[in-house]
Amino acid sequence: MTEAVKKTVYSVCAMCTVRCPIEIEVENNQVKKIWGNPHVLGGRYLCPRGAAGKVFENDTERLQHPMMRVGERGEGKWRKVTWEEALDYVAEKLNKIREEYGGESIVLGDRGGGFTDMQKAFIKALGSPNYFNHHGACSNSVHNAHNAIAGHRRNTVSYDYKNCRYIVLYGRNMLESIGTKEAKDFIDALERGMKFTHIDTRWNYTAAKSHRFLVIRPGTDYAFNLALINVILKEKLYDAEFVERWVLGLRELEEFIVPYTPEWAEKETGIPAKEIVAVAHEVSSHKPAVIFNQGWMTAWTETDYYFRRSIYILTALMGAYEAKGGLLFNKGEAAAGYKPVKMLASLPPAVKAKRFDGVGWKYKHLSADYGLAQMLPHAILNEDPYPVKAFICYRFDPLSSFPDPEAYLEGLKKLDLLVSIDVNYSHIGWYADVILPEATYLERTDPVLVKKGAKPALWLRRQAVEPKYDSKPKWWIFKQLADRLGIGEYFPYNTIEELIQWQLQDTGISLSDFDAKGIVQLSDKEILWDRESGLKFNTPSGKIELVSSMLEDNGIPSFPPYESPKSPPEGHYRLLTGKIAVHTQGTSLNNLYLNEIQSENTLWINSTEAKKLGIKTGDLVEVSANGVKHTIKASVTDYIHPEAVYTLHGYGREIPLQTRAYKKGMRDNIFMKGLLKVAIGGNCPITDCFVRVRKVS
């Protein structure tokens, strides 16, 4: 018997976009086991999705070779083609579109996150300003809110769980919608004695670990926070020194907040005034080591933006910025004394054309880093502000994540070219002209990732095994396209090793430095800025602007009067969606082992409402809205607000080739008619969807 060839590879997971550091055991070019990277995490901890990466790799029901559409869009008739043919076709079409309509008529969308540099470089090199990602259906409101008030983003700060003494979560299902390190840090903090208030429209496993669990009327979290601010200002519980030094607009806030008392908020939220006062007192007594969690998926309502602003106002009032146990600013290479890692997107010349989605001209307060994917169908159909003819969609599925896929498709059908680059089958891929299969995260090396934080580091996703099928790594796909489009000069490499060498050129770090631990730590110690003189708020004033000059300049009030969210009409419920630990929305539903644990979703409904409708757990119910109907099994519970029903997001996959997930459960976004909107935070108001529920007899 020949000895098995074994190796250990350190890399970065891609089963979801948390991107946890992993250790891969490889035997004879097969993935044998995936663990968390102990050099980063202190142990081999890894969430169930990460562990299930092995069966994803071995799955036959994923993209295996380039495919070109034969029948009508969405008909599901495909032709297996060579890379040569697929790339030539895409390049030829793009060249023609670029010549006829200009570079800006080509748009590129992706999932966002750490690995976006190459996509940004590619679209910029084509002369298009139109990069966007999924955040319009996710966290646009929180990013944009933090940007206006403090010149930051959600992800330019991190949570110091290690030292936090009190945390408030607003519907952030930390222990089911998990990242490995965050979940473990959170549990460590609870074990250490951190106090924890959980506010949610429904109970979940996170609420089950809280010290105080408050069920809130959907969409009224802002009212809760206003009352907290009211108590904190009235009783002068804030960090006066920090506020004096770093906060502008306290007087305006004091004037604005007067009517928003705990008693007022009780009527609005359903949470007793005394509970709100208690939270205000508790949190203040632990300041500044407190966290008001910013949220993850924050595309909730039309006014979510103002709710997110209130989170930062509270953070500022508690002096929790750059405080031990609060929100720490993320630091990069420079803060650790290194020259920056080079980025491809810095190479192509700046693009002058205005964006298709209105960001920067119609919506001056919204960031082009995320864009507005929800505007794409409108732009295509109306050629407003100009013709959009080609969409390159990289590992992103707006037909799953955005409301109203039918309306989205209307736009997509009018495109001259729709390309999907992905590792998985997706709803949008199913309607594409060309599908380019990317090698999986276990089969490819990606460019270096700068992991900013209090302790910045460089991370590397590294190839562990040879591709199982005829798929290619991202760096190769974009390089091949770039060469065919005459923009190859902006992709100065022939191999991924050359690209990484180029990226690291000025840092003094080399590829082999990643061998031992998988990452290169840029600083051994936490880098903390001086709270008296060193905080960097990237607003015009350099301070936290409660009255935001960026908003005021654009005619947007910083403190508009509170608007109460609509209550659903009789017999209707607000449709809320969420996640569990074993699934990454739709993308993991077809995974052999994850599907085994949770193959379908159910509809949670409040027990009092269920009684009225004669519904018991396990009954089949019909959910309907705007002419769309679907049946699903009910889960009756005491622990959901009576105005809401809830289901897991991502189910009801409609791709026949994914046999385990095909038509299992209910697809949530089909009910969300008319919600491809731009709310003030740049988000779709995804929870503004009211459905009728009735028992199927």
Next chain:
Amino acid sequence: MSDYYIYQDQNRCIGCRACELHCKTQNDVTVGASFGKIIPVGPRVVGGVPRMQFIFMPCFHCEQPWCVSACPTGAMSRREKDGIVSVNPETCIGCKACITACPWGAVQWNPKIGRVFKCDYCKDRIDEGLEPACVTGCTTAALKWVSPSDSSADRRKKFAAKIAKNKPV
């Protein structure tokens, strides 16, 4: 009870099922079977908050395993050196007597080969000085690989600390 024990800290467990996935991917367990399983129990209101218990059910590796007594061929056996109970697929005849015998439902059916299979605490890993996959990969380090007496000692210590914290004398 073998020389080993998997201690599950309920305060740390989040019911994420990583233990199940690490087990299944380590042992290539077929769909429908699971060597170790999290059984969520609850919610039950304690101190005003609905709480959950996530009960981890691997094989307990009994001191006097009923599955071993029930096995007609000796395929199911208890390892002398440390008490790990495992099944030899070569001599298992697929009669399922062990499935009937085990009070905990630990023995699983492998339809691919028509034999039973079960949790063996990842004994190949144990023999290499490692810990079982479920313990190693647990997201929040809620599972701990200990000796039965360590577990009792640890539980006592935690309980004492809790009393001291909650009810200062």
